[in-house]
Amino acid sequence: QKEVEQNSGPLSVPEGAIASLNCTYSDRGSQSFFWYRQYSGKSPELIMSIYSNGDKEDGRFTAQLNKASQYVSLLIRDSQPSDSATYLCAVWRGSTLGRLYFGRGTQLTVWP
Amino acid sequence: GAGVSQSPSNKVTEKGKDVELRCDPISGHTALYWYRQSLGQGLEFLIYFQGNSAPDKSGLPSDRFSAERTGGSVSTLTIQRTQQEDSAVYLCASSLELQRALSYNEQFFGPGTRLTVL
Numbered sequence: 001q002k003e004v005e006q007n008s009g010p011l012s013v014p015e016g017a018i019a020s021l022n023c024t025y026s027d028r029g030s031q032s033f034f035w036y037r038q039y040s041g042k043s044p045e046l047i048m049s050i051y052s053n054g055d056k057e058d059g060r061f062t063a064q065l066n067k068a069s070q071y072v073s074l075l076i077r078d079s080q081p082s083d084s085a086t087y088l089c090a091v092w093r094g095s096t097l098g099r100l101y102f103g104r105g106t107q108l109t110v111w112p
Numbered sequence: 113g114a115g116v117s118q119s120p121s122n123k124v125t126e127k128g129k130d131v132e133l134r135c136d137p138i139s140g141h142t143a144l145y146w147y148r149q150s151l152g153q154g155l156e157f158l159i160y161f162q163g164n165s166a167p168d169k170s171g172l173p174s175d176r177f178s179a180e181r182t183g184g185s186v187s188t189l190t191i192q193r194t195q196q197e198d199s200a201v202y203l204c205a206s207s208l209e210l211q212r213a214l215s216y217n218e219q220f221f222g223p224g225t226r227l228t229v230l
Contacts, residue, residue, distance in 0.1 A: 032216040043203055043221040044155070051216050088155070092217045097168040098143050098210050100219060102155040 001026050006089050006103035015112050019076040023089030023103055026070070031094030033065055033072045038086045038105065048074060079110040114138070116222030118204050124228045125194055133189045133225045137206030144187050145207075145219060146179060147171075150200040158202075161187060162209065194229045201226050 007022040021035075032051050036044035050056045050063040050072065062075040072091075076083055089103040117136045125131050137144050146158040157171040161181045172178070176195075181187040191198055205219040 032218075034218065036221075043201075043224045046218060046220060049216065049218055090219075096210060098160050098162070098207065098217055098219075099145065099157045099168060099171070100155075100217070101157075104154040 002103075003027065003101040004089055004091050004103040006087075006106050008106070010107040010109060012109045012111065013079050015079060015081060015110055017079050017110075019079045019083065019108055019110070021074040021076075021087050021089075021106050021108070023072045023074075024070055025072070025089075025091045025101070027091070027093050027101075028067075028070060029094060030067075030070075030091045032092040033063070034090040034092075034100065035061075035063060035072075035074045036088040036090060036102075038088060040085075044088055076108075079108075081110050081112055084109045116204055116206050116220055118202075118222040118225050120225060121223065122226045122228075124230065126230050127196060128193055130190065130192045131194055131227065133191075133202050133227070135187045135189070135204030135206075135222060137185065137187070137204070138220060140208070141206035141220075142184060142209040143207045143217075143219075144181060145205045146187070146189050147203045147205065148200040149203060149224075155203070158189070191227075194227075196229045199227055199229045 035048040038044045048063040050065045056063045060077045064073045086105040088105045090100040144161040147155045160168040176192045179189045201224045203224045204222045207219045
């Protein structure tokens with residue numbers, strides 16, 4: 001079982017729609033969860049962090065965490081063509097070893 | 113600058129040559145990480161530094177790979193006798209010290225070094 005799994009893409013949504021990206025993780029003791037956006041040819045950019053169960057909103061982005069189900073999601077409201085990118089889910093287990101575990105990413109395309 | 117910087121941005125080398133990749137973390141970030149990303153692949157962890165020590169080297173793929181960090185700042189990743197399978201984008205990230213971090217290990221990436229081994 002992979003440490004972090006993301007729903008297979010690619011995901012294609014029209015401009016203005018809600019894009020929903022999902023992620024599950026295997027280590028029940030994981031403490032911190034992150035969403036990175038990666039444009040083609042660029043490095044990952046941190047867009048959301050979430051640490052406790054529930055929702056966290058930042059502008060058009062909402063991260064949702066359910067530790068009981070070991071599930072993290074990212075909702076992008078009012079999707080824009082500029083949101084077209086690969087979205088990476090990452091998990092920190094919370095140990096003193098700081099590495100993040102990354103999913104393979106979900107490619108999102110927002111068409112006008 | 114305010115972000116993580118890496119150099120060179122691109123490196124083309126011949127099989128068998130040694131290469132050095134450099135990372136300069138965000139000022140004040142004591143934790144530093146190296147990852148690599150091959151074409152169409154996910155991020156692969158290589159090594160983690162806390163200060164100048166490396167408590168986790170478990171991701172280094174072979175003994176041809178080594179890394180050091182001096183002065184708690186700049187880090188160098190060295191690949192000896194490069195092979196074609198080493199071709200990838202090498203990414204460096206930094207974060208605040210884990211024990212005191214209120215930010216729960218938010219890692220910020222540099223622009224990466226694209227390594228091509230011919």
